[in-house]
Amino acid sequence: xxxxxxxxxxxxxxxxxxxxxxxxxxxxxxxxxxxxxxxxxxxxxxxxxxxxxxxxxxxxxxxxxxxxxxxxxxxxxxxxxxxxxxxxxxxxxxxxxxxxxxxxxxxxxxxxxxxxxxxxxxxxxxxxxxxxxxxxxxxxxxxxxxxxxxxxxxxxxxxxxxxxxxxxxxxxxxxxxxxxxxxxxxxxxxxxxxxxxxxxxxxxxxxxxxxxxxxxxxxxxxxxxxxxxxxxxxxxxxxxxxxxxxxxxxxxxxxxxxxxxxxxxxxxxxxxxxxxxxxxxxxxxxxxxxxxxxxxxxxxxxxxxxxxxxxxxxxxxxxxxxxxxxxxxxxxxxxxxxxxxxxxxxxxxxxxxxxxxxxxxxxxxxxxxxxxxxxxxxxxxxxxxxxxxxxxxxxxxxxxxxxxxxxxxxxxxxxxxxxxxxxxxxxxxxxxxxxxxxxxxxxxxxxxxxxxxxxxxxxxxxxxxxxxxxxxxxxxxxxxxxxxxxxxxxxxxxxxxxxxxxxxxxxxxxxxxxxxxxxxxxxxxxxxxxxxxxxxxxxxxxxxxxxxxxxxxxxxxxxxxxxxxxxxxxxxxxxxxxxxxxxxxxxxxxxxxxxxxxxxxxxxxxxxxxxxx
Amino acid sequence: xxxxxxxxxxxxxxxxxxxxxxxxxxxxxxxxxxxxxxxxxxxxxxxxxxxxxxxxxxxxxxxxxxxxxxxxxxxxxxxxxxxxxxxxxxxxxxxxxxxxxxxxxxxxxxxxxxxxxxxxxxxxxxxxxxxxxxxxxxxxxxxxxxxxxxxxxxxxxxxxxxxxxxxxxxxxxxxxxxxxxxxxxxxxxxxxxxxxxxxxxxxxxxxxxxxxxxxxxxxxxxxxxxxxxxxxxxxxxxxxxxxxxxxxx
Numbered sequence: 001x002x003x004x005x006x007x008x009x010x011x012x013x014x015x016x017x018x019x020x021x022x023x024x025x026x027x028x029x030x031x032x033x034x035x036x037x038x039x040x041x042x043x044x045x046x047x048x049x050x051x052x053x054x055x056x057x058x059x060x061x062x063x064x065x066x067x068x069x070x071x072x073x074x075x076x077x078x079x080x081x082x083x084x085x086x087x088x089x090x091x092x093x094x095x096x097x098x099x100x101x102x103x104x105x106x107x108x109x110x111x112x113x114x115x116x117x118x119x120x121x122x123x124x125x126x127x128x129x130x131x132x133x134x135x136x137x138x139x140x141x142x143x144x145x146x147x148x149x150x151x152x153x154x155x156x157x158x159x160x161x162x163x164x165x166x167x168x169x170x171x172x173x174x175x176x177x178x179x180x181x182x183x184x185x186x187x188x189x190x191x192x193x194x195x196x197x198x199x200x201x202x203x204x205x206x207x208x209x210x211x212x213x214x215x216x217x218x219x220x221x222x223x224x225x226x227x228x229x230x231x232x233x234x235x236x237x238x239x240x241x242x243x244x245x246x247x248x249x250x251x252x253x254x255x256x257x258x259x260x261x262x263x264x265x266x267x268x269x270x271x272x273x274x275x276x277x278x279x280x281x282x283x284x285x286x287x288x289x290x291x292x293x294x295x296x297x298x299x300x301x302x303x304x305x306x307x308x309x310x311x312x313x314x315x316x317x318x319x320x321x322x323x324x325x326x327x328x329x330x331x332x333x334x335x336x337x338x339x340x341x342x343x344x345x346x347x348x349x350x351x352x353x354x355x356x357x358x359x360x361x362x363x364x365x366x367x368x369x370x371x372x373x374x375x376x377x378x379x380x381x382x383x384x385x386x387x388x389x390x391x392x393x394x395x396x397x398x399x400x401x402x403x404x405x406x407x408x409x410x411x412x413x414x415x416x417x418x419x420x421x422x423x424x425x426x427x428x429x430x431x432x433x434x435x436x437x438x439x440x441x442x443x444x445x446x447x448x449x450x451x452x453x454x455x456x457x458x459x460x461x462x463x464x465x466x467x468x469x470x471x472x473x474x475x476x477x478x479x480x481x482x483x484x485x486x487x488x489x490x491x492x493x494x495x496x497x498x499x500x501x502x503x504x505x506x507x508x509x510x511x512x513x514x515x516x517x518x519x520x521x522x523x524x525x526x527x528x529x530x531x532x533x534x535x536x537x538x539x540x541x542x543x544x545x546x547x548x549x550x551x552x553x554x555x556x557x558x559x560x561x562x563x564x565x566x567x568x569x570x571x572x573x574x575x576x577x578x579x580x581x582x583x584x585x586x587x588x589x590x591x592x593x594x595x596x597x598x599x600x601x602x603x604x605x606x607x608x609x610x611x612x613x
Numbered sequence: 614x615x616x617x618x619x620x621x622x623x624x625x626x627x628x629x630x631x632x633x634x635x636x637x638x639x640x641x642x643x644x645x646x647x648x649x650x651x652x653x654x655x656x657x658x659x660x661x662x663x664x665x666x667x668x669x670x671x672x673x674x675x676x677x678x679x680x681x682x683x684x685x686x687x688x689x690x691x692x693x694x695x696x697x698x699x700x701x702x703x704x705x706x707x708x709x710x711x712x713x714x715x716x717x718x719x720x721x722x723x724x725x726x727x728x729x730x731x732x733x734x735x736x737x738x739x740x741x742x743x744x745x746x747x748x749x750x751x752x753x754x755x756x757x758x759x760x761x762x763x764x765x766x767x768x769x770x771x772x773x774x775x776x777x778x779x780x781x782x783x784x785x786x787x788x789x790x791x792x793x794x795x796x797x798x799x800x801x802x803x804x805x806x807x808x809x810x811x812x813x814x815x816x817x818x819x820x821x822x823x824x825x826x827x828x829x830x831x832x833x834x835x836x837x838x839x840x841x842x843x844x845x846x847x848x849x850x851x852x853x854x855x856x857x858x859x860x861x862x
Contacts, residue, residue, distance in 0.1 A: 384729070452721070453717075453718040453721055454717055458650070458653050464677055464678065464708055468860075469744075469745045471745075476753075483753075483757040486757075490761060490765070
């Protein structure tokens with residue numbers, strides 16, 4: 001059993017050795033968390049070395065003029081996939097731009113074993129911002145204070161990039177609350193920035209980072225916000241005071257530093273590993289507090305342009321108007337988008353540089369922020385205006401703001417939008433082209449006099465009991481009974497007509513069938529005289545009835561047949577003889593006149609019948 | 614134009630005979646006549662609020678007339694409530710689309726408030742020559758003519774298809790007229806400083822500021838808020854108390 005265990009351990013060691021031998025070659029990458037940043041905001045640089053294997057020495061200082069780059073710590077990641085173990089080390093740096101511009105972060109060399117690896121060159125674009133006034137000195141938290149209390153369990157920092165500002169100016173603020181990574185935060189409310197004379201934007205979600213500060217690892221929560229001074233004077237921002245419940249490993253008197261760990265860097269020397277169960281941690285309520293920061297707030301200079309409404313920052317404006325062909329009085333919507341960084345909450349809509357001939361409606365606005373705090377973004381205003389006269393363009397929009405970096409007022413103006421205004425009716429905001437009433441006197445634009453309404457009507461007039469459309473009332477559906485009745489009657493008549501037609505057709509078919517049968521019998525020349533004349537006369541009756549449908553065959557006599565077929569005298573006489581012979585045979589008894597029916601007589605009779613058409 | 618007018622009159626005479634019983638003019642005294650006369654007297658004396666109360670009482674009785682709403686609109690106008698003045702002029706025109714006094718005063722009231730109107734679609738502008746009632750009646754006529762044609766000449770497929778096509782066209786026109794910008798959902802903003810918002814809370818972002826008398830098309834009613842189509846093709850939520858539908862139930 002013992003032998004088997006040893007073999008297993010040796011096999012595992014052999015596999016690990018083989019994996020190390022065939023491990024991938026080391027790689028290095030470097031990334032910026034953002035390539036675009038504004039002055040006053042930080043960005044993280046991460047240099048990651050994969051499959052390093054041995055200890056490395058990262059560059060502690062990266063010197064780029066205009067950028068403050070601070071090493072904030074490292075993290076190691078081990079991954080095991082299909083018995084293949086890989087590791088990577090990430091070195092973290094915080095970059096704080098001091099002024100706007102495009103910066104190149106040069107390649108950094110790190111020696112890994114026999115190889116000398118180089119990071120790629122990185123580009124960082126820094127945009128201007130009001131907070132760039134911090135260029136004169138270190139923007140990194142003059143108020144910064146690491147709270148060393150609570151045995152370095154936690155600290156609080158209040159980072160304000162400026163010491164002076166203007167009334168209404170938005171000043172970004174970062175609150176940092178850090179906890180020793182060997183503790184666990186059980187409960188913590190978002191911090192609050194206290195003070196008088198300024199308003200503070202709502203704090204965003206805390207951003208959690210692992211940072212190495214003075215050789216110790218801290219979990220740091222970064223809360224971004226912005227404040228805006230409401231009046232002139234010297235103010236004190238903060239201090240930020242934060243209470244939190246943290247779980248701290250219990251100190252164990254039996255834990256001693258290991259003899260081979262002179263720098264106390266062995267992670268297994270931590271008390272947590274001496275007592276590796278959560279139940280051995282104890283909860284502490286700690287109170288961390290930052291230093292306050294002083295801020296001098298100056299008044300905005302005199303000489304504000306008439307279109308200045310309190311916006312402080314740095315902005316740009318675009319505007320468009322639609323439609324571009326309208327009638328006098330029709331509404332035109334002007335969309336003005338103001339983008340940039342500043343106090344959007346105090347920003348009013350831009351104004352028409354020349355309002356003569358225009359009627360304005362109250363504007364509406366919509367703000368889309370580009371950051372967590374709401375000090376940069378785009379505010380879109382919709383202004384509805386209507387021309388009172390035949391104007392040729394929508395005048396430029398004017399928007400003024402105070403730029404705290406340039407320390408002067410700036411007025412933005414949009415382009416004038418060409419416009420076609422048709423008609424000279426009185427200014428009427430109607431979109432619908434309602435025809436003017438007979439009493440609506442046509443006047444023109446601003447010269448229009450105040451009109452008075454027409455007189456009262458004392459007659460009450462026709463009474464109605466419903467606004468519902470006619471087809472939704474019962475009267476409409478009752479009225480449909482009239483055409484419905486008519487249609488039903490028409491349908492009944494049509495059915496009767498069709499049935500009658502069918503009966504006549506059926507009768508005609510029967511008659512035709514009988515006629516054809518009799519004709520065949522007569523042509524066979526085998527009939528006795530009595531039958532022959534009976535059938536022949538019947539055939540005449542059938543043909544007459546077929547010729548004139550309202551005649552019953554049995555009622556047809558020689559005269560009727562002669563009239564219907566318009567026979568001449570000779571044919572009529574033969575027809576009479578035919579019917580007389582039939583009657584003679586029928587009423588005088590069988591056998592009489594048998595010899596009188598010759599072949600010629602039969603042929604003549606047949607010819608007479610066939611000639612009837 | 615004359616031919617069309619005669620055709621409309623003929624159609625309405627043929628199909629609206631039963632409704633003539635429900636409508637009357639003149640004759641014996643009717644409910645609210647005294648109140649209406651009293652309201653007129655109060656209006657003439659300049660007691661506009663009292664006149665409004667009396668006119669509203671007549672409206673409440675359910676015996677409506679274009680002149681009643683016109684006079685009520687005038688009373689609101691004189692009282693400075695242009696939103697309700699426009700609403701009642703609209704109602705007068707809804708009952709009688711050729712009421713010249715209501716049309717004239719409506720334009721004056723709209724000039725006063727600079728109210729916004731819903732833009733009719735291209736189809737609605739084209740169909741504007743007649744009302745939904747007219748299209749419904751014409752659709753009914755085409756329906757019965759097609760039925761009669763089918764009875765008398767059942768084999769005429771082309772005529773049948775043409776009849777069905779005309780019925781569909783007129784039915785669609787009636788539907789569009791009834792459900793368009795001037796249809797059953799049309800409402801007038803009666804409150805001052807009304808804002809259409811993106812959500813059903815007062816603090817929600819404003820979509821459009823609507824002067825009193827502006828037209829909106831109610832699309833959905835949800836409690837104290839109405840979702841409405843706004844002028845210039847926008848939509849938003851408006852407090853139900855700030856708008857009133859033109860069509861009374």
